Structures are given as C-alpha cells and as structure tokens.
Amino acid sequence: MSASEKGSKRQMKVALHFSLKRESLDYIDGYxxxxxxxxxxxxxxxxxTAIRTGDLLLQRHAMECRGDLLQRTWTYSESKYLATSAAWVLSSGGLWGCFLPLNAIKCLTRNVFVICLENISLECAKRLSLEFGFLPYFLGALEVDDKIPLHALLYSNCLIPWLRVAGKSIYLFKDYFDDEESLDSLESFTSLGAVHVEYETP
Incomplete structure (x- = not known):
C-alpha cells in the first residue's frame, strides 16, 4: 500500500458544520x-462510527462570570469572543479540513449545527464533504484533535452523544435519564434506510 493510500485510510474524528439559516433566509433544524x-x-x-451532535457554542465560551458562589452574573465579552474565534481558526492549522474561507467566517457569525463523527477515514470524510458540498447550508468539515483544549471543549464536552452507525444498522444511545417519549422512535430510522435499529447505552 502506498503512502497516499495509507493516508486516505487513516482514521480520524471529523466535525461536519451546517448553517441553521439557509441562503434563502428560511431555517433548517438540526433534526x-x-x-x-x-x-x-x-x-x-x-x-x-459513533456520532455526537449539537450547536457550535463559540459565543457561550465568550461569557465572563463575576461574583461569588451566592450571587453570580454572566456577561458577554466581545474581546473574549474574538479571542475564541481566532483560536478556533488557528486550531485548524496542520489538520485536514474542507472549508471555503467565506464559510469559515460564517461559522463565526451564524448559528451552526455540528455533526461529529468519532471515527472515520480521510477517504470517507472527503467523500461526504463532496456529497454535502451541493447543499446550500453545508459549511464545511474539519478534523478534530481532542489534544487541542478548544477542540475537546467544542466537539466533545459540548456535543451530545446521539447514536452509533455500523453499516446499515443504527444503535441509538439511551442513558438512565431518558424515557421513551424523549427518544427518537426506532421506526424513524428505518425510513432512512436502516435495516436494524435498537437502543444502546453509550
């Protein structure tokens, strides 16, 4: 196997970024x-791969806390937001990514929904990015390195475990605090092409 073939097969964690606002000014939801x-x-x-989902919470991490344990107030810090945004842009250096410069800026100015694939090959990441590139609300994909504190915060700590996909089987994560009404129905996944669906404890 050549070096390029080995590179395309290497496994990595990849975050797909989507704008919750389409260019036509209407909205699309995470579901x-x-x-x-x-x-x-x-x-x-x-x-x-296992999948986590949620919003890209750059602005939340621009909040500053003042006060003591009895009385706290949170205020938005523009300087902290700019620093966090700059750190996010710089964090992609040396990592694989599929972002147009304009779309990277949109990640800083729009409400962004993230679908994070915990274990995917470079080849498959490129294939999905090419396939989703025709969607007006797809912004881009980024390799995630959890050794980078901001990546661990945004793409692991702040995202919710959703499910695990294995071929055409879906294993929907369920923990002790979930009830049947709070979970996606198993039947909804068969309509997407899954041939086997069941609940699983992450």
Whole structure:
C-alpha cells in the first residue's frame, strides 16, 4: 500500500458544520440535518462510527462570570469572543479540513449545527464533504484533535452523544435519564434506510 493510500485510510474524528439559516433566509433544524447526513451514511453502507451532535457554542465560551458562589452574573465579552474565534481558526492549522474561507467566517457569525463523527477515514470524510458540498447550508468539515483544549471543549464536552452507525444498522444511545417519549422512535430510522435499529447505552 502506498503512502497516499495509507493516508486516505487513516482514521480520524471529523466535525461536519451546517448553517441553521439557509441562503434563502428560511431555517433548517438540526433534526432535518441529522436525517440528511444519516441517510447518506446508511446508503453507502460502510461507515462505523459513533456520532455526537449539537450547536457550535463559540459565543457561550465568550461569557465572563463575576461574583461569588451566592450571587453570580454572566456577561458577554466581545474581546473574549474574538479571542475564541481566532483560536478556533488557528486550531485548524496542520489538520485536514474542507472549508471555503467565506464559510469559515460564517461559522463565526451564524448559528451552526455540528455533526461529529468519532471515527472515520480521510477517504470517507472527503467523500461526504463532496456529497454535502451541493447543499446550500453545508459549511464545511474539519478534523478534530481532542489534544487541542478548544477542540475537546467544542466537539466533545459540548456535543451530545446521539447514536452509533455500523453499516446499515443504527444503535441509538439511551442513558438512565431518558424515557421513551424523549427518544427518537426506532421506526424513524428505518425510513432512512436502516435495516436494524435498537437502543444502546453509550
């Protein structure tokens, strides 16, 4: 196997970024985005990864806390937001990414929904990015390195474990605090092409 072939097969963690506001000024929600991504992955049939989802919370980490344990106030800090945004842009240096410069800026100025694939090959990441590149609300993909504190914060700590996909099987994460009404129905995943769906404790 050549060096380029080995590189395309290497496993990594990748975050897909989507704008919750389309260019046509209407909105799309995370549930709809999740279905689009999952349908594509199931149709290929060769993905095996856990998935986390949630918002890219850059602005939340620009809040400053004042006061003591009895009385705290939180205020938005423009300087802290600019520093966090700059750190996010710089953190991609040396990592694989598929972002147009304009779309990277949109990640800093829009509400962004993230679907993070915990274990995916470079080859598959490129394939998904190419496939989603035609969607007006897809902003880009970024390799995640949890050794970078900001990456660990944004893409691990702040995202919610959703499910695990293995080929055409779906294992929906369920913990002790979930009840049946709070979970996606198993049947909703069969409509996306899954041939087997069950609950699983992450």
């Amino acid at each position: 709809e985005i999740g279905n689009v991504v999952l349908r594509a992955m199931i149709s290929h049939g060769n993905f095996e």
